[in-house]
Amino acid sequence: MRKPNSTNSLNETRLIRNCGMDYTLSIIGGRWKPTILFSLIKCKMRYSELLKCIPGISERMLVAQLRELEKHGMIRRIVYPEVPPRVEYELTELGHSAEPMLNSISDWGNMHREQGERAELQPESLATLAK
Amino acid sequence: MRKPNSTNSLNETRLIRNCGMDYTLSIIGGRWKPTILFSLIKCKMRYSELLKCIPGISERMLVAQLRELEKHGMIRRIVYPEVPPRVEYELTELGHSAEPMLNSISDWGNMHREQGERAELQPESLATLAK
DNA sequence: TAGCATACTTACTTTTTTGTTAGTACTTAA
DNA sequence: TTAAGTACTAACAAAAAAGTAAGTATGCTA
Numbered sequence: 140m141r142k143p144n145s146t147n148s149l150n151e152t153r154l155i156r157n158c159g160m161d162y163t164l165s166i167i168g169g170r171w172k173p174t175i176l177f178s179l180i181k182c183k184m185r186y187s188e189l190l191k192c193i194p195g196i197s198e199r200m201l202v203a204q205l206r207e208l209e210k211h212g213m214i215r216r217i218v219y220p221e222v223p224p225r226v227e228y229e230l231t232e233l234g235h236s237a238e239p240m241l242n243s244i245s246d247w248g249n250m251h252r253e254q255g256e257r258a259e260l261q262p263e264s265l266a267t268l269a270k
Numbered sequence: 271m272r273k274p275n276s277t278n279s280l281n282e283t284r285l286i287r288n289c290g291m292d293y294t295l296s297i298i299g300g301r302w303k304p305t306i307l308f309s310l311i312k313c314k315m316r317y318s319e320l321l322k323c324i325p326g327i328s329e330r331m332l333v334a335q336l337r338e339l340e341k342h343g344m345i346r347r348i349v350y351p352e353v354p355p356r357v358e359y360e361l362t363e364l365g366h367s368a369e370p371m372l373n374s375i376s377d378w379g380n381m382h383r384e385q386g387e388r389a390e391l392q393p394e395s396l397a398t399l400a401k
Numbered sequence: 402t403a404g405c406a407t408a409c410t411t412a413c414t415t416t417t418t419t420g421t422t423a424g425t426a427c428t429t430a431a
Numbered sequence: 432t433t434a435a436g437t438a439c440t441a442a443c444a445a446a447a448a449a450g451t452a453a454g455t456a457t458g459c460t461a
Contacts, residue, residue: 140418141416141417142415142416142417145449145450146326146415146416146449146450146451147416147417147450148416148417149326150301150450151301153325153326154301154302154304154305158305158308158376158379159376159378159379159380160304160308160372160379161304161305161379162379162380162383163375163376163378163379164295164304164375166379168295170281170282170418170419173285173291173295174289174292177289177291185437186437186438187436190438195277195284197420197421198438198439199421200419202438202440203419218438222428222436223435223436223437224426224437224438224439225438226438233382237378239374240374243370244294244295245289245290245291246290247371248289248292248294248297249290249293251364251367252293271447271448272446272447273446273447276420276446276447277445277446278418278445278446279447281419281420300449301448316408317407317409318407318408321408328449328450329409329410330410330449330450331449331450332409333409334448353457353459354406354458354459355407355408355456355457356407356408357409
């Protein structure tokens with residue numbers, strides 16, 4: 140599904156090589172990865188638990204993002220040879236090393252979201268808020 | 271170009287509302303925004319200077335990402351009423367407030383990229399490296 | 402009067418990401 | 432023998448992001 144010689148792909152590759160931030164975002168970015176990572180920071184979880192605790196994610200998306208996180212060494216997949224099957228996911232050392240960074244990204248967002256939302260309101264609504 | 275009631279869009283909206291990290295990434299993520307932000311951290315720049323110093327970016331992409339950064343209050347657009355026109359872009363207060371976070375993202379990437387690349391090498395290449 | 406410089410737009414195409422639906426494999430329990 | 436539980440896969444469709452190519456406006460300068 141990736142065309143290795145498209146401009147798009149070549150640009151991405153070059154940015155990932157030259158820009159630390161692009162490299163990081165290629166690992167922790169994407170629709171569901173932040174939520175998955177924050178879930179696994181708290182504790183390891185089974186596939187079905189992740190599915191339940193992340194509203195809106197589909198099985199395909201969950202598997203895809205887990206596989207990518209695993210490929211980049213952020214999480215570990217532990218299979219228990221039982222029936223019915225049991226598979227647990229947990230952060231690796233590398234995953235844990237990202238915690239401070241993940242928190243700083245999250246904190247910045249939580250701190251500035253309200254201001255951003257308020258700035259988009261009309262003066263009238265602002266007055267209402269101020270009461 | 272956005273379908274406001276697609277599952278995709280609804281999922282994104284919900285994540286941005288509930289997850290600080292997704293909110294942040296919706297502002298600083300995307301193909302060229304990291305590079306633009308790091309360029310402007312150093313000093314303010316003209317449109318044409320950004321175009322020159324960011325290899326591979328097209329005019330359409332540069333404008334699009336500048337507009338989004340401006341919309342979210344990260345940068346300021348300063349127009350000088352001259353001919354030929356002159357337009358400068360600089361970080362706002364909000365933009366500067368993100369610097370520590372941007373640096374932590376960049377640093378984590380630069381620190382782990384080598385290890386990640388090395389881990390993907392064959393043992394033979396590793397031995398070569400180790401010499 | 403044609404060309405130049407700057408900072409863009411617009412219309413369109415390609416590529417990538419995300420979502421939908423319907424399976425699969427295995428074993429146990431009813 | 433049929434259903435149930437778990438952790439997936441595969442084929443396909445929709446949506447979004449990124450890229451391409453050509454054009455716009457302005458006033459100066461040759």
